[in-house]
Amino acid sequence: MPFGAHETMEVHEILNEKLNLINHFSFYLQQTQNAELRQMIERHLQTAIQSYDQLVAYTHDYSAASGGPQPYGMPQAQPQQIQYGLRQPAPVMPMQGQFDDRQIAMAVLSCHKNSARNHMIGALECADANVRQMLLNGAFSCANQAYETFLFMNRTGMYQVPTMQDHTAKTFLHSYQPAQGEAMQGGAVPNYPQ
Numbered sequence: 001m002p003f004g005a006h007e008t009m010e011v012h013e014i015l016n017e018k019l020n021l022i023n024h025f026s027f028y029l030q031q032t033q034n035a036e037l038r039q040m041i042e043r044h045l046q047t048a049i050q051s052y053d054q055l056v057a058y059t060h061d062y063s064a065a066s067g068g069p070q071p072y073g074m075p076q077a078q079p080q081q082i083q084y085g086l087r088q089p090a091p092v093m094p095m096q097g098q099f100d101d102r103q104i105a106m107a108v109l110s111c112h113k114n115s116a117r118n119h120m121i122g123a124l125e126c127a128d129a130n131v132r133q134m135l136l137n138g139a140f141s142c143a144n145q146a147y148e149t150f151l152f153m154n155r156t157g158m159y160q161v162p163t164m165q166d167h168t169a170k171t172f173l174h175s176y177q178p179a180q181g182e183a184m185q186g187g188a189v190p191n192y193p194q
Contacts (some may be wrong), residue, residue, distance in 0.1 A: 003059075003128060003131070004126075004127045004128070004138075006125040006126070006127075007059065007122075007126040007127060007128055007131055009045055010121070010125045010126065010135070011055065011059065011122070011131060011135075013122065014055065014118060014119060014122050014135065014138065015052065015055060015056065015112075016033045016054040017050070017115055017118055018048055018055075018115075021048050021102045021111050021115060022045065022048050022049060022052065024107065024111065025041050025044060025045040025048065025108070025111075026045065027156070028041055028099070028107065028108065029041055029042065029045070031098065031104060032099075032101060032104055033097050033101050034101045034156075036152065037068050037101055037104065037105060037152065040108075040148060040149065040152060041104075041108060043153065044072075044108065044112070044145050044149075047069065047072050047141055047145070047185055050068075050069040051068075051069060051138050051141065052135070054068040054069060054134060055131075055134055058130060058131065058134065062130075068134065068137070070145045071137045071140035071141045072138070072140070072141035072142075072144075073144060074144045074147070075144065075147055075148040075151055077147075077151055081155075082151075082154060082161065083154055083155070083157075083160070083161065084161045084163050085160070085161070085162075085163050086160050086162055086163075087157070087160060088118065089160050090102075096140065101158075101175035102153075102158045105149060105152065105153050105159075106153075106158075108149050109146055109150060109159075112142045112143070112145045112146035112149060113142075113146050114141050115138070115142040116138075116140075116142035116146060117139075117142040119135045119136070119138035119139035119142060120135070120136070120139040122132070122135045123135035123136045123139060
């Protein structure tokens with residue numbers, strides 16, 4: 001079976017991105033001081049290697065689609081676990097030389113966010129159902145790993161979540177109403193200001 005031009009180029013981009021991620025995460029492991037961060041990067045690195053190997057194998061042999069890795073699971077978190085608000089955030093600036101754990105965690109988070117986005121964009125260009133599923137699994141894995149990284153960073157004070165005044169956020173979000181609300185059930189059209 002041939003690959004289409006779009007999916008060939010998307011797979012090429014994803015494989016290059018995964019190579020970069022694998023190389024960078026291997027480098028970060030050498031510099032990470034925090035044991036929990038190191039273990040998380042090791043898990044993420046193993047997932048990236050498995051995903052890379054599966055995609056490479058499939059491009060060489062179509063029978064390699066079955067039995068691949070499952071997407072990385074969603075980390076368990078309760079809304080009350082997230083620390084909201086800014087508490088004297090440390091200044092942020094470019095650094096050269098040795099990375100500290102915060103810089104490494106930020107780099108891991110950025111890699112996962114971008115990779116999730118790129119996997120999803122790639123999946124939308126795939127005609128081959130197996131490649132599409134591999135890229136979707138990659139998008140889910142990266143999204144879940146990004147969230148796991150965020151949870152670690154938030155818990156350790158590395159990632160603070162800015163907030164709005166409660167009244168402002170509620171007023172803004174409560175302006176949206178259900179599509180099956182009273183106005184729509186009677187066939188009425190919402191009255192928008194001119």
